[in-house]
Amino acid sequence: MAYVISDSCISCGSCAAQCPVSAISQGASQYEIDPNTCIDCGSCAAQCPVSAIAQG
Template sequence: MALMITDECINCDVCEPECPNHAISQGEEIYQIDPELCTQCVGHYDEPQCQQVCPVDCIPLDPAREESPDELMQKYLKISGKA
C-alpha cells in the first residue's frame, strides 16, 4: 500500500526531505504523498522513513491503495530506472 498523510499533519516539514522517491510535497493545506511514487521506502530502507520521523504519527497506510511487497518493489525498480 502507498502511504497517506492525514489531516493531523502539523506541517513540520520533517517528512519531505526523508522520502527517497520524492513522493512527498506540500499540498494546499498539509503535506501530501503521491501514491504513484510511494514505495514505503521499499528498495531504499527497511521501514518508511517518513513514518519514522513524523512527530504526530499522521502517516498511515492508504487503504485505497493496496499493494503487495512485490508490487512495491516493481514500482521502486520502475521509478529508479532499474527495471
C-alpha cells in the first residue's frame, strides 16, 4: 500500500528530494504522493521532519 501525506505537511519538500522514483510532487496545498508510482520504500517517511507521512 502506498504512503500518504497527512494535513500535517508543512510543504518543506524534503520528502520529494528523497523519493527515488519521483512519486512526490507539490499539490494545491501540500505535497502529494502518486500511489501508482510509489514503491513503498519508506524513504520519504524517514525524511519528514513533522512525521506527516505514513502508509495508507
